[in-house]
Amino acid sequence: MPMVADSSEFAGDMRHSTPDNVPRNGFGRMDSLEKEAERVTGMEQHSYPRAFTMAVTLRLAFQTMGIVYGDVGTSPLYVFDSIFPNGINHKTADLLGATSLIIYTLTLISILKYVFIVLRANDRGDGGTFALYSLICRHANVSLITNQNPEDREVSGFREEDEAQHKKPSLVKQLLESSTVSKTLLLIVTLLGTCMVIGDGVLTPAISVLSAVQGIKVQATTLNQDTIVGISVAILVLLFSVQKLGTDKVGFMFAPAVFVWFMMIGIIGVYNIFKHEPGMLRAFNPKYIYDYFKANKKDGWISLGGVVLCITGTEAMFADLGHFSVRAIQIGFTSIVFPSLLAAYIGQAAYLFKHPEDIGQTFYKSIPGSIYWPMFVVAVIAAIIASQAMISATFSIIKQSLALGCFPRVKIVHTSKKFVGQIYIPEMNWLLMILCIIITAGFRSTAKIGNAYGICVVAVMLVTTSLLTIIMLMIWRTNIFLILAFLLIFGSVEVVYFSSVLYKFKDGGWLPLLFAGIFLAIMSVWHYGTVKRYEYEMMNKISMDWVVGLGSNLGVVRVPGVGLAYTKLALGVPAIFSHYITNLPAMHSVLIFVCLKYLPISVVPERERFLFRRVGPKAFGMYRAIVRYGYQDTEDEHETFQSSLFYHLKEFLKSDSLLTESAATVADQRHFAEQQLQSTSLSIYPSNNSIMPSDIRRSDESTGAVGTETEVAFLERSIQAGVVYIMGQTEVRASRESSFVKGFLIDIAYSFLRKNSRESRLALHIPSESLLKVGMINYV
Template sequence: MPGDVVDNHDPNTEDNEQEVASQELKPRKLSWQKLRRYDSLDIESRSVSSHPVHGSKVVKWSVILQLAFQSIGIVYGDIGTSPLYVYASTFTNGIHHVDDILGVLSLILYTITLIPLIKYVFIVLRANDNGGTFALYSLICRYAKVGLLPSQQAEDHSVSNFQLEMPSKRLKMASRLKSKLENSRFAKFFLLMATMLGTSMVIGDGVLTPCISVLSAVGGIKIAAPAVTEESVVWISVAILICLFLVQRLGTDKVGYSFAPIICVWFTLIGGIGVYNFFKFDPSVIKALNPMYIIAYFRRNKKDAWISLGGIVLAITGTEALFADVGHFTVQSIQISMCAVTYPALILAYTGQAAFLRKHTDLVSDTFFKSTPDPLYWPMFVVAVMAAIIASQAMISGTFSIIQQSLALGCFPRVKIVHTSAKYEGQVYIPEINYLLMLACVGVTLGFRTTAKIGNAYGIAVVFVMTLTSSFLVLIMIMIWKSNILLIISYILIIGSVEFLYLSSVLYKFDQGGYLPLAFAALLMTIMYVWNDVYRRKYHYELDHKISAERVKEIAAETSLCRIPGLAMFYSELVQGIPPIFQHYVGNVPALHSVLVFVSIKTLPVSKVPAEERFLFRRVQPKELNVFRCVARYGYTDVRNEEEPFERILVEKLKEFIKDDYWLSQMLLINNSGENNTNGEVVVDGELSSDRLVINGDQNEDQVENARRFMDEKKREAMERELEMVDNAWRAGVVHLIGESEVVAGKEAGIFKRILIDYAYNFLKKNLRQSEKVFDIPHKRMLKVGMAYEL
């Protein structure tokens, strides 16, 4: 089959690198089968030119260290401020036995070590695809055909970032699991829904983190000023939250450099105070390293110990930001900052608080500020408030990143993505989401008022996301990494059982505020499901009603069709073929621009697509029509904005395609002339655009040379005329034609389908940005073409 392309190239091996280097120094052999092309109206756009393989970009250590410093301010604010409220949330009914403190400390130490450090920093980040639940889903989609949208192309595997480094030894279990996923529609749907649930929970974290962090920090003022009421604390917190969201437009880069020094001071203070309390009050808390104290804690407290896990899990809140925010930074930078700064500071802080509580069991409700030495109280209060603000920033940044990914994969309504840093890739800001998060945070803060109820809600959101991440990771370990079965079982038994235990505990507090993140998730999943379902229905409709090659020839033959100067770009989501809206356009406006390019914006399940590999072109026959198809491929973290000269790059790549098309026809002619060629190969010295061709075989070289020279002149003239036509069309002006399809439920549709399409989807579409705003298409050169689809 023409679409079945097997790419066994492994750019990560040294042997292949040497082979590629040596091939550059000698003539290349191009297989005749590789030169063959098929009709893209029925298959996909195919590339002609051969691009060099680009490995992952090597990042300098100076940049890695800068990013590590920045990440301290962006990623760790949330987990770093957990010492503000963990012990208070765990011992809600007071401390009944002094050794319970050792049991809880032991739980905290091992939980922080297992989940944030081992699971996320050293395991999950290996599955890095720029972070988040959607990154894990896209990684699975790259290896197994589990996507619900039929827009996969064989050429996608030639994108350098698409390659997966896989062990050569294939396990039967991996193949069996891959086959089951690919052949089960239920499995595909379940994976997508689980991804949406995880995304919704991370967005829920983005709402709850600012509330609990700021309320906890501001509440500390009541220790020094008892006259301050709870009402005042709430309104001060609301004012701080509003200011926080208003500065998001500055971007992660500026915010990160502003916040990182503050969080460094915060970690220094909590670590230093922890050491002070450890030696002053009770150094014997080091015994908590013995996990037997955990067993003793559960024996003494039984059900109460299990319920208290909902408070202990708050020690790892914000861990998902390690993964969700990795798109803003690099894996190495996050590993360095976690191991060198965050982890040691947190261990010291919790150990010091435990030592303090061993001597002051009655002060557990205000552990953090009571354990702070008096001379440091006010500096600590100021830094705590600032750190709480920064903690909120961690999940807000993660929310922007993960919404960008879900939007690119057709699972979220269109919103404006603003790229905030020209220096660092992946740092984005989403205005609509920012203000919706602000309203939600203010509403939760005014509604719940205390950290206890918010903590119950927070725990459910955190553990749900962690559990889903582990589930996806097990699939990746089996299918892609081909991990040893013992390692997979160990991961499930150790990490999985710990997370399941925490999940069971936080769900117990469902009626005490735990329902909030599930309500958020239900609302967000409904929006995402509605958008994605109708998005897929539209795509299938266009695929079923695409214009055939015969119909294009009929349109070209119509005498009433006139050509006007200029270049038109006709945007469509359809990757295979020409969309039905084109026939609707020609039927109402019987005129075509001198050059017409059908542009399909497509997102690949990779984080980034190199600019030189972005465009795939194909000519639409008949040739005299000057109509082309183009698939513009982007990664889900690539940002399309006004700074990218999309029009100019597309025209340049179109001209390259025309040149390559000319040289391809030359080689086709020579191959047809060399019928006696025994090995069916053409040897080309250098690139496809080289002028010198050498023929292998016993064919009549004089005859081929004469044919080449004759065709060379004719073809060169034709090529130059075509290139001149493109240049003239470009100078005459570019018009952007946008296919705006209105969708309605079919006449025989059921009530559920009518509600889904006619009301829910159309409500979202009317109240959100249109495509020209998302792609920053200039209004003066834009023309919308409307058509109704009955789904």
């Protein structure tokens, strides 16, 4: 068993963060993706905050039509049907009350809460429950994986938060940091919100497509439900098949159709209002909500499960924020979506005032006969597009949870060269498709799917409200009376809606809870196993005394080349290194311990990505490279990563030399280096200096020190000799003294997930011909 190291690095280790003027990708080259992004006027790569010109903002606002608002925009297809499944009892009171509920639900939740409050809580341009969680993590030490360095707070994304840290810590922060239970509970709430978004991604395509297609029965009365379900399944297969094209392309394909949809439902709504019952505009008076509940009592409360469907997809505004911008989403919703929806709902209520018997097919029956078929085609297209909102949101939130160690490894494909955050996840795409087909074919009715749908919608909103309250208390330092008002208005409304949708648990409401339970179990097990693996590596890291004594004790041979040894440790030498040296007493002439880690910020600028330290004295040729990413970043291909890593390492060696120019420091370092060169064969420089360039060798012989030029030249020669990636092929097992529960979680559940997730080699784009795996068992 290797010796356990203390928390400090070797005394000679140095830190390095590259300056602003360092080229972004290896050896002064600019990444082709950045060149492509610069062709879009107004775009800034990885800037904080992202600043877009008005032209780009309007372009993004147009794209939101096809990506963000398809779901909430197609709700008029089924809302009134869901509110009154058994027909209308009190025509005037019911229609005015239900319409008033829809108006103020849209206003309170969609406009006031999300557009004007929640969007402000974005994590430097990214939204979703994990974005809120990462924002909290930056202001309080609540992460269960403690691999952060003090230098991480020098990254741009932390600087504003550091200014806020000078204020007196809030009581909420102290409570969260002091209690492991609070940290765990916060993570579980976040994971629950994530699971409900995934549930939305499954149910949205099913209910949207099925509700649109079954409208054909209004004209083609001979079609049976089996045919309707078959057509819906075929459309779903087509929808998921085009996801690989990417959000950018899909958005421009879908946006015009959805824009036409909003214009048409708005115009038809206005037509119905003035043709059938202009007095339905009285629904803007909230008094009719009171009259509605007074007339219907318990049935009115139960009907809230149908009313809440008018805000399905509202969470997508926040979850899809990383694909667009706050201003683009605000412009799109307030100028087009909200007015069109109000006109559509009031128009349907006006039609039902004259034709209450048509409640089962409200949307299609209210369409003027002369434009029925064009409107049917547009409705089907809009319903297909509606699914895109939650599919995109699902991709985004899984990427965030994956980066923060809460989801098994999957393939992330960035589909846009211009907009960071537009992604596609093949495994999840096909899983969502299969689940959608099963639900559509199994439930066969929008009423049953709607019962399940409402639970997902309200549950995600409750999670967002909870996390946002913590942000208000701890980060924004909002006045306590405003926070209480926020909870009283929005929290109470959502709790009432949630109680209503739970009433329909046995009628389909169990489905999203089943989905949430399965995904929550997967994410919790993966996070638990990840934490235990990290704790094992921390407890078994190697002391620097053991490393320094390697040469004289084991006679380690240095072979030409560079070894990139991957580790989860940001501090200390991993145990797998001793396992490797013990079984094969040879190592590359340059060895770099590479630690890839994600910070709780959305994007880490390229110039701030690398952090270097020495491991041992100069003569050892051993370094640590901490490579930091944000949860929206993606790892580069190995060629780009290599060149960038080596470029920044050379910059570190040069800056290290400048920082140690004082006479005393130089003298001490020379003395220590000379001692090590004489006493250990671990030195990268053989005694005859045969592998060193002659001019540099003569320079070093005259000074008696390992100079910077020598070190840089030797690094270049080692790179030319070849680069090998060294990764651990570890098995994780529960220790013998573990409980039955821990044994099950580690040996069965976590092991199953690891075997069936994407290989770390593939996730890091490492070619198999350059890979060296070291087997080891971790007893956690």
